[in-house]
Amino acid sequence: xxxxxxxxxxxxVSPTTVSHVINExxxxxxxxxxxxxxxxxxxxxxxxxxxxxxxxxxxxxIGLVISDIRNPFYPELVQGVEELAVKNGYNVFLCNxxxxxxxxxxxxxxxxxxxxxxxxVASSQVDSSVIKQLFDTNVIFVLVDWCxxxxxxxxxxxxxxxxxxxxxxxxxxxxxxNIYFISGPxxxxxxxIRIRNFMxxxxxxxxxxxxxxxxxxxxxxxxxxxxxxxxxKGKICPTAxxxxxxxxxxxxxxxxxTGGVKVPEDISIIGLDNIALTEIVSPALTTxxxxxxxxxxxxxxxxxxxxxxxxxxxxxxxxxxxxxxxESTSERKNNN
Amino acid sequence: xxxxxxxxxxxxVSPTTVSHVINExxxxxxxxxxxxxxxxxxxxxxxxxxxxxxxxxxxxxIGLVISDIRNPFYPELVQGVEELAVKNGYNVFLCNxxxxxxxxxxxxxxxxxxxxxxxxVASSQVDSSVIKQLFDTNVIFVLVDWCxxxxxxxxxxxxxxxxxxxxxxxxxxxxxxNIYFISGPxxxxxxxIRIRNFMxxxxxxxxxxxxxxxxxxxxxxxxxxxxxxxxxKGKICPTAxxxxxxxxxxxxxxxxxTGGVKVPEDISIIGLDNIALTEIVSPALTTxxxxxxxxxxxxxxxxxxxxxxxxxxxxxxxxxxxxxxxESTSERKNNN
DNA sequence: AAATATTGCGCAAGCGCTTACTCTATTTTA
DNA sequence: TAAAATAGAGTAAGCGCTTGCGCAATATTT
Numbered sequence: 001x002x003x004x005x006x007x008x009x010x011x012x013v014s015p016t017t018v019s020h021v022i023n024e025x026x027x028x029x030x031x032x033x034x035x036x037x038x039x040x041x042x043x044x045x046x047x048x049x050x051x052x053x054x055x056x057x058x059x060x061x062i063g064l065v066i067s068d069i070r071n072p073f074y075p076e077l078v079q080g081v082e083e084l085a086v087k088n089g090y091n092v093f094l095c096n097x098x099x100x101x102x103x104x105x106x107x108x109x110x111x112x113x114x115x116x117x118x119x120x121v122a123s124s125q126v127d128s129s130v131i132k133q134l135f136d137t138n139v140i141f142v143l144v145d146w147c148x149x150x151x152x153x154x155x156x157x158x159x160x161x162x163x164x165x166x167x168x169x170x171x172x173x174x175x176x177x178n179i180y181f182i183s184g185p186x187x188x189x190x191x192x193i194r195i196r197n198f199m200x201x202x203x204x205x206x207x208x209x210x211x212x213x214x215x216x217x218x219x220x221x222x223x224x225x226x227x228x229x230x231x232x233k234g235k236i237c238p239t240a241x242x243x244x245x246x247x248x249x250x251x252x253x254x255x256x257x258t259g260g261v262k263v264p265e266d267i268s269i270i271g272l273d274n275i276a277l278t279e280i281v282s283p284a285l286t287t288x289x290x291x292x293x294x295x296x297x298x299x300x301x302x303x304x305x306x307x308x309x310x311x312x313x314x315x316x317x318x319x320x321x322x323x324x325x326x327e328s329t330s331e332r333k334n335n336n
Numbered sequence: 337x338x339x340x341x342x343x344x345x346x347x348x349v350s351p352t353t354v355s356h357v358i359n360e361x362x363x364x365x366x367x368x369x370x371x372x373x374x375x376x377x378x379x380x381x382x383x384x385x386x387x388x389x390x391x392x393x394x395x396x397x398i399g400l401v402i403s404d405i406r407n408p409f410y411p412e413l414v415q416g417v418e419e420l421a422v423k424n425g426y427n428v429f430l431c432n433x434x435x436x437x438x439x440x441x442x443x444x445x446x447x448x449x450x451x452x453x454x455x456x457v458a459s460s461q462v463d464s465s466v467i468k469q470l471f472d473t474n475v476i477f478v479l480v481d482w483c484x485x486x487x488x489x490x491x492x493x494x495x496x497x498x499x500x501x502x503x504x505x506x507x508x509x510x511x512x513x514n515i516y517f518i519s520g521p522x523x524x525x526x527x528x529i530r531i532r533n534f535m536x537x538x539x540x541x542x543x544x545x546x547x548x549x550x551x552x553x554x555x556x557x558x559x560x561x562x563x564x565x566x567x568x569k570g571k572i573c574p575t576a577x578x579x580x581x582x583x584x585x586x587x588x589x590x591x592x593x594t595g596g597v598k599v600p601e602d603i604s605i606i607g608l609d610n611i612a613l614t615e616i617v618s619p620a621l622t623t624x625x626x627x628x629x630x631x632x633x634x635x636x637x638x639x640x641x642x643x644x645x646x647x648x649x650x651x652x653x654x655x656x657x658x659x660x661x662x663e664s665t666s667e668r669k670n671n672n
Numbered sequence: 673a674a675a676t677a678t679t680g681c682g683c684a685a686g687c688g689c690t691t692a693c694t695c696t697a698t699t700t701t702a
Numbered sequence: 703t704a705a706a707a708t709a710g711a712g713t714a715a716g717c718g719c720t721t722g723c724g725c726a727a728t729a730t731t732t
Contacts, residue, residue, distance in 0.1 A: 046445075046448055046473070047449055048390075049450045050386050050389050050450065050451050053386050054390055059386065069405070069418070070411045074411075075410075075411060078430070079405055079406055086431075086443070091446055092429065092430060093428065093429060094428060094430040095427070110427055113385045114385045114386070114397075114427060115385070221615075221616070276557075277613055279557075280557070280586055281618075282618055
């Protein structure tokens with residue numbers, strides 16, 4: 001592999017000068033510069049960023065920790081991060097935790113050893129052990145959609161409450177009073193926070209005499225399907241179901257339809273995420289939108305800020321969520 | 337940051353010994369070893385992989401170049417790669433080319449400067465300039481789903497022809513003779529190869545007196561929708577449509593349904609990819625399955641082999657594709 | 673014209689590891 | 703018991719870059 005010394009020798013300058021022409025970090029006479037550049041081109045020289053990183057202490061590399069790229073929540077977020085990263089000369093290590101805290105800890109450990117300049121943690125499987133690791137190792141990081149709001153770290157949140165409140169109001173205005181919520185797996189932080197927000201909204205609507213119930217799904221289509229089937233078997237049937245994510249809602253809808261129940265005529269359904277699928281299914285799903293691309297991009301922005309200035313005060317950013325009304329909700333028809 | 341010298345000094349050994357206990361690369365007396373390990377633990381030492389990589393020439397890092405993580409084709413492939421990579425101690429740089437050859441070239445350049453041990457190129461936007469770059473820089477790489485089969489490089493292919501042949505046979509057996517194909521954007525290699533395979537299959541079925549036409553979509557829902565609308569406006573209407581990918585098929589289906597055409601009663605539709613969506617839409621989409629997770633995983637396997645042994649003969653792997661029959665295809669009813 | 677400032681670039685140490693080679697002390701062999 | 707083998711660990715060069723410091727040559731000031 002050709003290196004600085006080769007270039008320097010052939011261009012008859014010192015390695016220092018080679019470095020300076022590459023990085024444009026001090027003045028070099030045009031002729032000298034040209035000589036160096038010519039040699040570089042002729043030898044097809046590619047600077048070794050490892051060496052550079054070792055010398056400078058910066059890798060221009062970040063880590064992105066997510067739960068599962070197959071979960072439709074993530075691709076847009078990843079896109080947002082990657083795009084802005086590349087635009088700023090960073091490359092991103094993608095780490096899937098597969099919903100496994102152990103894997104998450106290991107991934108973060110690996111990233112730290114690779115001296116990434118920062119980490120974006122957007123995995124729903126993040127608990128205090130992960131947070132502790134982040135703080136202990138003194139690595140720069142940004143938390144996405146992590147439930148504890150009072151943490152002293154850069155963090156980004158979706159304000160689920162707004163969207164859920166809109167959803168509930170929407171249902172109430174349609175005459176619904178018996179509303180079920182199909183949650184995600186309760187050990188997931190992101191599922192937990194959605195449950196809490198749902199309950200808060202229900203609570204603040206108690207003047208409306210709402211009836212509700214929370215059933216646990218798995219944030220996948222199957223779970224929604226299963227839980228909805230169970231609901232159908234029950235004596236009391238809700239007139240509306242709100243789901244912790246779109247996949248659940250779609251599964252539930254499928255189960256209802258399979259069971260001969262019409263959506264939205266018999267039961268209204270609302271999802272959460274607004275993934276592409278929601279426009280495709282029929283009826284198109286009324287859902288709560290999360291701006292995933294934007295949160296990804298913003299996470300990267302915060303990270304860049306923090307990298308530039310470690311002493312910056314804690315940065316926080318909240319993303320409003322909002323109800324997208326489509327076809328899966330309508331006036332309450334039946335009377336159960 | 338604490339380093340070998342610190343450990344060595346405190347444990348009263350040489351840096352060499354520290355290295356050897358960490359890497360278990362030569363015998364060290366149990367007591368000595370323990371002393372070193374204890375110091376490491378106490379100082380919460382994290383080896384610097386950059387330095388190690390610089391010294392050894394191996395980074396245990398790979399690059400994965402794809403077009404667009406939001407395209408449902410990719411997440412499972414990425415998962416397959418990442419999972420096996422991590423299992424083998426590798427971390428992966430994810431690069432989106434955004435269907436832009438320039439970005440692809442830049443990404444690959446960046447990866448090379450970062451001294452990744454290998455690259456998996458699974459971007460549909462790969463042309464000869466990219467291939468040239470890969471060969472010129474002498475980097476280890478694996479090509480996924482690249483159209484030119486005679487290239488002298490490790491490569492993985494989907495055998496579209498099998499699946500498409502099954503699809504056409506399926507349609508023929510249902511009495512269809514007038515079959516349209518909605519392709520992807522023709523400049524995409526992956527779209528091109530699908531077109532070619534479709535034509536090959538049509539060609540080998542010419543005894544059946546098939547009528548066909550190829551229309552260009554964009555591999556997205558919108559394109560499918562648009563093209564299908566155009567088809568509806570035409571004088572001659574096919575009785576079946578095969579699409580270059582599932583999104584296109586779903587868009588087309590939506591357009592037909594919107595236009596009052598029943599699927600599959602009036603027109604049958606077949607997709608390609610078998611993304612999760614296909615089971616959700618209604619009618620559920622008959623489609624050609626691509627084992628994306630498996631091709632990702634296998635790509636990583638080939639890459640690992642190649643990394644282990646540069647002199648290995650060229651490796652190739654073909655993945656059969658197969659028709660998954662669901663609800664969007666049926667007996668031909670009308671006579672146009 | 674002497675003193676001072678500026679310009680352009682080189683020297684060499686260091687970033688944190690690895691590893692070929694070397695060295696001493698102990699054990700084995702004859 | 704002297705010579706040879708072995709065991710355990712250290713020395714130092716190097717991986718390819720960056721950068722503080724310094725130096726000679728030229729330009730500017732008084």
